Amino acid sequence: MKQGPNYKLKQRRRREGKTNYYRRYTYVVSGVDRLVVRFTNKAILVSLQKFDPKGDLTVASASSFELAKKYGWKGDLNNSTAAYLTGFLLGKRAIKAGVKEAVLDIGNRVPAKGSRLFIATKGVIDSGLTVPMNLEVDEGRLRGEHVAKYAEMLEQQDPERFKRVFSKYFERGLNPKDLPSHFKEVLNKLSEASE
Structure with missing residues (x-):
C-alpha cells in the first residue's frame, strides 16, 4: 500500500503516548531545570532533571521509599501526604545542589486541581525552591487530616471494618x-536533616 510522498511516521515514544515532543521542546528552550513528578502503584518519585544533548542529567531525586527507611514515615507511600513530604525532601536536596528554580514537567498527565502532582510541587515550593505556579492546595489534605477524620468516623460506626481498612497502618x-x-x-525531621 502506497503512503504517498508526504507521509511521515511519528516518533516511537510519541506513538506510544510516552513523550509529548512539543512540550519537551518548550522545556528545553526555557533553559530551566525540570521538576519531574511520577507515580507508581506503590511509591512517588520526584526528580530534578537538567537537559543534556546526550541525555537528561539527574541533579537531585527523592522517593517516598526513603521516607520510610530514613525518616521513620509509617503512613502510605503513595498518598497525598507522602507526595508532599517527598517533594519537600527533593526541594531541600536541590537547594543543596545549588539549584534555585525549576519548571514543573507533568509529562502526559492531565492537570487536576488538588492532585498529588500539585501537592508534591507544593512540598518543593515550601522547601524554598522557586517553581512558577499559583497553587491552591487544601492544607488539611496534605497533612492527612481527611484520613484521620475518616478513621475516627469508621472506628465509631464499624470497628471491624476500621481494623480491616487500616490494617497496613497498624502493621x-x-x-x-x-x-x-x-x-x-517527619516534616520536622526532614527540615532538621537538610539544614
Whole structure:
C-alpha cells in the first residue's frame, strides 16, 4: 500500500503516548531545570532533571521509599501526604545542589486541581525552591487530616471494618487517627536533616 510522498511516521515514544515532543521542546528552550513528578502503584518519585544533548542529567531525586527507611514515615507511600513530604525532601536536596528554580514537567498527565502532582510541587515550593505556579492546595489534605477524620468516623460506626481498612497502618505501628501529628514529626525531621 502506497503512503504517498508526504507521509511521515511519528516518533516511537510519541506513538506510544510516552513523550509529548512539543512540550519537551518548550522545556528545553526555557533553559530551566525540570521538576519531574511520577507515580507508581506503590511509591512517588520526584526528580530534578537538567537537559543534556546526550541525555537528561539527574541533579537531585527523592522517593517516598526513603521516607520510610530514613525518616521513620509509617503512613502510605503513595498518598497525598507522602507526595508532599517527598517533594519537600527533593526541594531541600536541590537547594543543596545549588539549584534555585525549576519548571514543573507533568509529562502526559492531565492537570487536576488538588492532585498529588500539585501537592508534591507544593512540598518543593515550601522547601524554598522557586517553581512558577499559583497553587491552591487544601492544607488539611496534605497533612492527612481527611484520613484521620475518616478513621475516627469508621472506628465509631464499624470497628471491624476500621481494623480491616487500616490494617497496613497498624502493621507499621501507626494509628491512622494520629496521621497529622506523625506528618509534623517527619516534616520536622526532614527540615532538621537538610539544614
